[in-house]
Amino acid sequence: xxxxxxxxxxxxxxxxxxxxxxxxxxxxxxxxxxxxxxxxxxxxxxxxxxxxxxxxxxxxxxxxxxxxxxxxxxx
Amino acid sequence: xxxxxxxxxxxxxxxxxxxxxxxxxxxxxxxxxxxxxxxxxxxxxxxxxxxxxxxxxxxxxxxxxxxxxxxxxxxxxxxxxxxxxxxxxxxxxxxxxxxxxxxxxxxxxxxxxxxxxxxxxxxxxxxxxxxxxxxxxx
Numbered sequence: 324x325x326x327x328x329x330x331x332x333x334x335x336x337x338x339x340x341x342x343x344x345x346x347x348x349x350x351x352x353x354x355x356x357x358x359x360x361x362x363x364x365x366x367x368x369x370x371x372x373x374x375x376x377x378x379x380x381x382x383x384x385x386x387x388x389x390x391x392x393x394x395x396x397x398x
Numbered sequence: 399x400x401x402x403x404x405x406x407x408x409x410x411x412x413x414x415x416x417x418x419x420x421x422x423x424x425x426x427x428x429x430x431x432x433x434x435x436x437x438x439x440x441x442x443x444x445x446x447x448x449x450x451x452x453x454x455x456x457x458x459x460x461x462x463x464x465x466x467x468x469x470x471x472x473x474x475x476x477x478x479x480x481x482x483x484x485x486x487x488x489x490x491x492x493x494x495x496x497x498x499x500x501x502x503x504x505x506x507x508x509x510x511x512x513x514x515x516x517x518x519x520x521x522x523x524x525x526x527x528x529x530x531x532x533x534x535x536x
Contacts, residue, residue, distance in 0.1 A: 374492065375498045379495050379499075380498065380499045382491075383495060383496055386485055386488075387496065390481055390485050395436070396435060396436055398500075
């Protein structure tokens with residue numbers, strides 16, 4: 324029982340050491356192999372309009388007209 | 399000049415669609431309904447060209463706004479977004495899709511002298527000719 328407990332602890336420590344040993348070179352490697360990215364001088368523009376297709380606009384047209392008519396105070 | 403010719407050619411195939419739109423609008427105008435009026439301050443800012451319709455379905459500032467006009471537009475745009483959101487849900491579309499479709503209609507409905515924003519982002523004053531709208535507008 325006692326031996327089991329200490330055995331388990333030793334195993335836990337070993338695992339942690341192994342993790343550190345594996346982790347350290349990985350981290351070193353990651354730092355050494357840093358990819359340099361140049362920041363663009365122009366702002367990145369994301370065109371959200373790609374989500375709006377003409378067929379969708381045609382489908383919604385009638386409902387849009389109705390909404391505008393029925394809420395003319397805000398349009 | 400060349401641009402105008404291009405535009406004319408572009409509109410030709412949609413002649414019937416335009417006629418249908420015009421007919422629908424005419425019927426809508428002919429039928430008297432309990433339509434609420436625009437707030438006088440809003441109507442005045444619109445008529446003065448201080449604010450105008452954007453392609454995205456919201457109001458924008460054609461000139462630097464006064465705090466009062468800014469507040470007015472923000473309030474209207476919040477109300478518009480709420481209306482677009484409800485309609486988007488009932489039509490199974492996104493708020494952006496519904497707002498954009500409304501923007502197509504709202505720019506088409508601008509009256510001569512009122513401002514609207516072109517797809518390129520420039521503010522233009524509406525005249526008698528058709529407004530410059532996104533190619534996806536019906």
